[in-house]
Amino acid sequence: MSAPATQRSTAQVSVNSTVHEFDGPPHTNALDFLRGAGLTAAKEGCAEGECGACAIMVARPDADGTTRWTSVNSCLLPAAALDGQEVITAEGLADAESVHPVQEELAVRGGSQCGYCTPGFICSMAAEYYRPERAEDAIAADHHCGPNGFDIHSLSGNLCRCTGYRPIRDAAYALGQPEAGDTIAQRRQKPAPTSASTDIHRADTATGEPGRYRRPSTLAEALDILAAEPETLVVAGATDWGVEVNIKGARAKSMLAIDRLPELRGIRRTEDYIELGAAHTLSELERELAGSIPLLGKLIPQFASRLIRNAATIGGNLGTGSPIGDAPPALLALEAQLVLTSLQGSRVVDLAEYFTGYRQTVRAAGELITAIRIPLPLAPMTSFQKIAKRRFDDISSVAIGYAVSVEDGVVAKARIGLGGVAATPLRADATEALLEGSAWTLETVHGAAETLAAEGTPMDDHRASAKYRTAMLRSSLERFYAEQEAGR
Ligand SMILES: Cc1cc2nc3c(=O)[nH]c(=O)nc-3n(C[C@H](O)[C@H](O)[C@H](O)COP(=O)(O)OP(=O)(O)OC[C@H]3O[C@@H](n4cnc5c(N)ncnc54)[C@H](O)[C@@H]3O)c2cc1C
Ligand code: FES
Ligand code: FES
Structure with missing residues (x-):
């Protein structure tokens, strides 16, 4: 069993291969942290995940143990969630001698005018440029993928108000494959940073309010914290929570990050059901299910944008209890069940019995959604x-x-x-x-x-x-x- 993390007041984040210290209050988002560190390429457009001006790339674990460069909205992500992680911003793509191929193509094809959206487009495009399956998709090019396998929907979360999208698409479809010595491509072969056990404690400098962000490394540790402090706010991908913080000024005295708990991740298959880890993101499910649950294969591409799907978890969609989440109608049709786990153990609840009223559910204080089970066989x-x-x-x-x-x-x-x-x-x-x-x-x-x-x-x-x-x-x-x- 791992020991609980030592309490600290700062987080260490590798940004463009240089370690930066984050010492702001825990509600600070990654965008404000990066800009405060002088890395001002990422911009704030909407602060609610809609425009992609704030996009950055983070090194995330892939199903095969390697690293996948993943584009996310830095305006929604808590900066503390990056403790021990690796980030690339638009500034980190070029080297001293030359600009990055994505930057080059966007420039020569007239894909940027005022430039406000451009660093965000660059990061979404670069994450797609490094997508390992892109070469195979080039062979099977369809109406989503260009002749080079570039999935144009990877840019669905990026808005541009002045250039128009055709030159941007032209740039995307003109990209080749990464060259042999490309260090960002090479980084994919090694594992992603581990989900460091984090406990950051720091007061809000403006209000003096204390704030705490904890990322335990095991489910048992997370359940202990929840049992002792039921008012702790559970955060997964923060795509709902980040909007609450930015737009509604919501603050939590204590946050519990569960998105990297190994027990909540992955897909398990038995003869009777397929079990989806609650902290698997929509993008991971899309990739790893590869159409094996056709109804989810139809739902996921219609869920938000690639930037949001890269962070948003399936458990988070049910955790909100929202009447307009997209997962519940599909999961209800699939007769899904939820596994709810607390220190007392796990119970399995039919999704049809889960919602009890507007944003209310049977989930008790101290319980986490740990998995979603889809019974087999599937309807044709x-x-x-x-x-x-x-x-x-x-x-x-x-x-x-x-x-x-x-x-x-x-x-x-x-x-x-x-x-x-x-x-x-x-x-x-x-x-x-x-x-x-x-x-x-x-x-x-x-x-x-x-x-x-x-x-x-x-x-x-x-x-x-x-x-x-x-x-x-x-x-x-x-x-x-x-x-x-x-x-x-
Ligand atoms: C621009 C934008 C577009 C969006 N588009 C869509 C859309 O098309 N369809 C749609 O359905 N939603 C959409 N959303 C909403 C959001 O992305 C989803 O609800 C998402 O699934 C939330 O997951 P998360 O991991 O980010 O949750 P978080 O924001 O981390 O958490 C959301 C809530 O769930 C709770 N929670 C999270 N995980 C668990 C768990 N394992 N157990 C118990 N409680 C938990 C948290 O405490 C919190 O209350 C959109 C959001 C944005 C910002
Ligand atoms: S600032 Fe618009 S998505 Fe983040
Ligand atoms: S170049 Fe101006 S918003 Fe895109």
């Missing part, structure tokens, strides 16, 4: 419909997950998860009951549409009216039917 017909104002990088107005099996032309099982139409995500129980045992025909679907439209209690808000949400539910089943028929 699945879909994820996300209705939002923008196709990518937007929060859902309504989200619907389907998992249906049909035998001999009759619906044998139907599971439908809904988000955005009530105070909690919910199952469309009445529609499921109506479908099961009915012939899988357009007539059945039309007959069930009104039942589906009446599920939930949609509300008017700034995203959509109740009427619109009901209309989306009404048309959803027909859309699912059409998708399935088209795919036959």
Whole structure:
């Protein structure tokens, strides 16, 4: 068993191969820390994960034990989370003799005008430039990947207000593979920095309020802390928490980082279920599941942007208890179960029983979501419909997950998860009951549409009216039917 970390007042972060000391209050984000250290390439545009002007690269562990350069929004990430970690900013890409190929291509193809967004684009592009699978994707180039395998969606979290995106795409698609002596590429072959056991204690200089950031190295240690201090704020990818800090001025006297706990990471497969570690990020799940849970394969690319998915965890999406998270409708359709763990042990709860009210759940103080179980076998017909104002990088107005099996032309099982139409995500129980045992025909679907439209209690808000949400539910089943028929 590892010993608890020694309390310190500073964090040590390797930025562009130089160690910098972070000695600010624990709520400080990585962007403010870097800019305070004189590294001003990363910019603040929105401070809520929407624009990518603050993007940096961090060295993250890959599934095979090597390192993956991963782009993240530094405006959301607590600086203390970088203790013992390695970071590259746009300043660190060029060397004394030459600019980096990404910088070169962006410059010569006119991909930068005012330049405010450019360092963020550079970091997202560089992370994609170093993506190990890019060479294989070049062979299978499709409408997402350029002829060089560059996935254009890697830039989905970066906004540019003045250049226009075509020159930026031209630059991305013109990139070759890293050269033999490229030290950033070589760094990938070694393991990522370990998740140092961290305990930073420091008062806010403005208010005098004490603040503490702890990153235990084992689940047992984390549960001990939670049991002793139930008011401690659990933080995983901080993509929700970072917005609270920046936009709403939220502060936590004590933060408990759980995103690197080995017990909460990885994917485990048994004969009966696939278990997803709660602290696995959406990007890791996308990569490592590789379409083996097709419904999640449809959901994840529609979840936020690459920058957000690189940090956001699946457990964090359920930890918020939000009625508009994208994972719950899909996971409800998959009849997922949550593993909730405390010092007293673990219990398994059906996701359908997890949400009890607006942002309220059965999770007790002292409990963590440690894993999400997807029972096997998987239904053959699945879909994820996300209705939002923008196709990518937007929060859902309504989200619907389907998992249906049909035998001999009759619906044998139907599971439908809904988000955005009530105070909690919910199952469309009445529609499921109506479908099961009915012939899988357009007539059945039309007959069930009104039942589906009446599920939930949609509300008017700034995203959509109740009427619109009901209309989306009404048309959803027909859309699912059409998708399935088209795919036959
Ligand atoms: C620009 C932007 C776009 C977004 N787009 C989407 C989107 O398209 N779809 C969507 O659903 N969401 C979206 N989100 C919201 C957010 O990214 C997700 O909810 C994400 O999954 C949160 O995960 P996290 O690890 O960052 O959580 P954190 O911010 O670290 O934590 C969120 C909450 O969950 C709790 N928590 C975290 N992990 C656990 C655990 N293991 N056990 C118990 N409690 C836990 C924390 O205490 C906290 O209350 C977006 C956010 C931003 C900023
Ligand atoms: S400043 Fe806009 S995403 Fe961070
Ligand atoms: S170059 Fe001005 S915002 Fe992109």
